[in-house]
Amino acid sequence: MSEGTKEPDGGEEKVVLKTHDGQEFTVDMATANRSGTLKNLLSEVGGSSDNPQVIPLPSSITSPVLGKVVEYCQRHAGGGGGTGGVQALEQFDEELVELDKDMLLDVTYAAAFLDVPRLLDLTSQAVADAIKKMSVEEVRHYFGVVSDFTEEEEKVIRSECPWAFE
Template sequence: MAAEASASAAVEAPKTVVLKSSDGEEFEVESVVAIQSEMIKNMIEDGCAESSVPLPNVVGSVLAKVVEYWNRHGSRKADGAAEGEAKELTEWEKEFVKVEKEELFELINAANFLSTKPLLDLCCQAVADTIKDMAVEDVRDYFGIESDFTPEEEAKIRHDISWAFE
């Protein structure tokens, strides 16, 4: 009987997990909240989260935003929107992603690294909403992309497929 108790204790997930950002900040997060990250969930299930979990790709300020998102959404699952279907953002979500472009891109990278799909979808939706009505040149500026075409080549393309630029 004692062996069964110790075996179940070894499998039991910790109540909290400590996440350590790349710049050394530590965040103690309830396991039930942190498992919104597939990566953290797998680490907990594999017994790899008993001490702190190093996150070398996430700085403290961004990890704080990720934890804020997790805490807001608790252990809830996605709202049921079909895969690929756009959903209306809540006021909280709109405010959450009202950050500088660089921070939004860092959030996207963190959500991807941590395998937190709802957060990744939210941040990507914010980028899509930002660029959807931009001209091609503005989208290039937004992403820091230089045109591969000479002005003459671009003029010819714009002439040949003018419908795409309406």
């Protein structure tokens, strides 16, 4: 199965991505092949336009999150040569990462799980930009991390490595 392969009836090969909450997203192979995970999986199992392969996704990838990933992959499947070209894709990318914190982190996780490197880079950079001027406590709060250190242990670490808490 290769990108752009037509089925005998002339239809484009499709794949169905099914989220844990039951939503199904039918995507063409050019879109699915933006994901290394899906590309590898589909090269093993195949599919067709009449009977597309249904791929269940983990519970952490909800339908709103998958919707963002699919939208990204569809826009980028053509390589930027479509309507508006590269500038339109850059604008789309900028707008795509203007998400609330939870959605941004969920899309980042989904991009990592589905192996969509450019989307992972894009969302990771947005997260990095969001936390770069935060204090250690603010970063912990942002990611929901609870300190494993006792108050005394943290004081020792702060005195030994004050640069880490600036």
